[in-house]
Amino acid sequence: MSKIQINGLTKIFGQNEKAGIEQLRQGKSKDEILRDTGATVGVNQASIEIEEGEFFVIMGLSGSGKSTLIRLVNRLIEPTSGEVMIDGSDIAKMSKQNLIETRRKKLGMVFQNFGLFPHKNILDNVAYGLEIQEVPLEERQEKARRSIVDVGLAGYEQSYPKELSGGMQQRVGLARALANDTDILLMDEAFSALDPLIRKDMQDELLGLQNKLGKTILFITHDLDEALKLGDRIAIMKDGEIVQTGTSEDILATPANDYVSEFVKNVDRSKVLEASQVMRKPEVLISTKDGPRMAIRKMEEAGVSSIFVVDKEGRFQGVLTIDDAIQCQEKGAVLENVLITNIYQTAPDTPLADLIGAAVDTKYPIAVVKEGMLLGIISRVSILSGLVLGKEQEEVSNT
Amino acid sequence: MNYFTLPLEEWTNTFINEWLLPVFGGFFNGISIVLSWLVDGVTSTLLFIPPELFALLIALLAWKLSGRNLAIFALAGFLYIGAVDIWIESMTTLSIVLVSTVVSIFIGVPIGILSAMNGRVEQAVRPTLDFMQTLPVFIYLIPAVLLFGLGGVPAVIATTIFAMPPAVRMTNLGIRQVPSDIIEASQAFGSTSKQMLMKVQLPLAVPTIMAGVNQTIMLALSMAVVASMIGAPGLGSIVLSGISNVNVGQGLVGGLGIVVLAIILDRMTQGLTKKTAV
Structure with a gap:
C-alpha cells in the first residue's frame, strides 16, 4: 500500500x-x-x-x-x-x-x-x-x-x-x-x-x-x-x-x-548526472596476486600506459604505471610497493559538477568506489561526453 | 411628504410602558442593583485610598506603562484636582468610566470574537454598531432613565452603549487580520478552532483589542457631561451646573478635570498597547 x-x-x-x-x-x-x-x-x-x-x-x-x-x-x-x-x-x-x-x-x-x-x-x-x-x-x-x-x-x-x-x-x-x-x-x-x-x-x-x-x-x-x-x-x-x-x-x-x-x-546536466551514469568499466584490470610480468602484458595488449589494480575481492588498490611495472620486474620487488595510491576517488552518486575540478587536476582517471569496491573509472573525456550526450553515454557505460 | 401617518412615537411609548416595563421590570431592576453596587463599590474604594497615595500609585503605574513624562503630568494633574477641590467628583467620574469600560469589554470582546468567527454574525453586528454610534446620545438617555431611573446606573448604561462599539470592532478586526499563513500553520498541525482562537488568534489580536479598549475609555469619558443630564454625579455635573448658571469658571474647573483624567487614561492605555505589541 x-x-x-x-x-x-x-x-x-x-x-x-x-x-x-x-x-x-x-x-x-x-x-x-x-x-x-x-x-x-x-x-x-x-x-x-x-x-x-x-x-x-x-x-x-x-x-x-x-x-x-x-x-x-x-x-x-x-x-x-x-x-x-x-x-x-x-x-x-x-x-x-x-x-x-x-x-x-x-x-x-x-x-x-x-x-x-x-x-x-x-x-x-x-x-x-x-x-x-x-x-x-x-x-x-x-x-x-x-x-x-x-x-x-x-x-x-x-x-x-x-x-x-x-x-x-x-x-x-x-x-x-x-x-x-x-x-x-x-x-x-x-x-x-x-x-x-x-x-x-x-x-x-x-x-x-x-x-x-x-x-x-x-x-x-x-x-x-x-x-x-x-x-x-x-x-x-x-x-x-x-x-x-x-x-x-x-x-x-x-x-x-x-x-x-x-x-x-x-x-545544468552536471548537477543532475551522477558519477555512476558516466563512468565506464576500466579497460584493464588485474589482481594484486598477478605479478608485474602479467601487468606489463595486459598493458601492452590494451595499448595503455597505466592500469587500475584491485585485490581478489575487487577492492580498489591503486594505479600501476608501465614504467613502475618494468622497474618492479627488473628489481624483483613486490607489486604493492610501487602502486600509486593517491588516486582521486568518488562515490557513485556524486554529481558530475563536483568532479569537473578533480578531472582537470588529476593525471589519472577518477576511481568510482563504493564500500572499497572499484565500480568504474571516469576520465576527462567521459565527463565531457556525459555533459553533452547525457542519456546515450549512460547506456554505453551500462553495456 | 406625509402620504401616511407613522405613529412611531405612540408605538414606542406603548411598547416601553405597556410591555417592556411590566414584563422585564424585574430584570432591569436586577441589572440596576448589580450596576449600582459596582459603581458604589468602586467609588468608595477609590475614595477610601488617601488622595496622596492614589496620586503616587497612578504616577508609578504611568511611569511603568508610558514613561517619566506621564508620571510627572499625572502628579501635576492630581495636584490640580486637589487644588480646585474636585477630588470626590473626579473619583466618581473615574468609577463610572471604569465600570462602563469593564462592562463594554465583557460584552464587546465576545461579540467581536463571534463576529470574527462567523460572517453572518458580523453582518448583523456591523449595522447595529453603526446605529449605536450614530444615534444621537440624548435619545438613549430617555429609555435609560425610563428603565433605570436617575443617577449613576442609567449613566453607566448609556455610556456603555456609546462606548462599546470600538471594543467589538477592534476585536473583530484584530482577529481577522492575523496573517493567513499563521492560521494555516496552526490548522495544518491539527488545532481545533478553540485552540486556534485561544493560542494563536487572540494572543495576536491583543494589541488591536487594546487599541479598542483605549478608544472605549475615551468615549466613556466623553459621555461624562452628557450623562450628568440624567443625574450622573461627578465632573460632568460640575460642568452642567456651570452651563446652567452661566458660570464659566465652574465649567472650566470641571472641564479641565475631565481633560486631566482623559490624558492620563489615554497615555497609560496606549503605553499598555505598545507593550503588548509583538
Missing part, C-alpha cells in the same frame, strides 16, 4: 463547481471552463502514488496548482472531487475529529513563508504541535529541544522568530514539523524564500535528515534544479494537471511533451 495515494483529485474554485467538473470530464481546457462557467480549475484530476520513505517532488510554475494540490493533501483546502488516501484512509471523507487526528499524527507541514507564531519563542513554536495534543510541558519541551538540535539551532530556544534570519526561521519551521514525529512531511516551496547559498545548505541538510529519519516527503517547488536534486521521483504540473511523473533521468531523457522539454532544455 502506498503511503499517500491521490486518485483523480480535483479542485474547482468558484460558484459553478458542478458545471466545471462536468466540463473537465469532457476534456475541456482550464481556459474554456473559466470562460463558459466562471469556475477556476485549481487541480485537474491529479493522480499520484507516493511510497513510504520516498522523496516526491511536485514541480510547476506559479498558477500550475501545485500549492493547491499540497493543501488538498492535508485538506487545508476542501477537494471538489477525488480521493487522498493517507495510509489507506481517505482524508477527503474524514470527520472533523479524524481529520484533526490525522493532521496531528501523520502530516507535518513546512510553509514557504515559514508561518511561525510571532508571539511564541522558538521552543514554544517548535512544541506547538505537541502543545495542542496536550502533551505534558516537560515532555513536549524535551522533544522540541531535540528537533531544534536536529536542525542545528541549539541555543536559540528562547529567541523570537523576528530575531532570526530567513534561513534560521525556516529551520524552525522544519523543526516544528519534525517535533510531531509524523511519517509524512508536506513542504510547500519550503526553500523558495531563501537566498541561493542558504537554500543549497538547507537542501543538503534536508537530504541528510531524510536519510536519517526516513520520512515520506512531498515537496513543492517551482525550481527544476531543486526538483532534480531532491526528488526520488518528480511530477511536473501545468494548468492543474500532472503532465509527467518520473525520476530525474526519465524526465531529462524522455520529456513527455513540448512543455516539459522546454523546461528541461536549460537544466
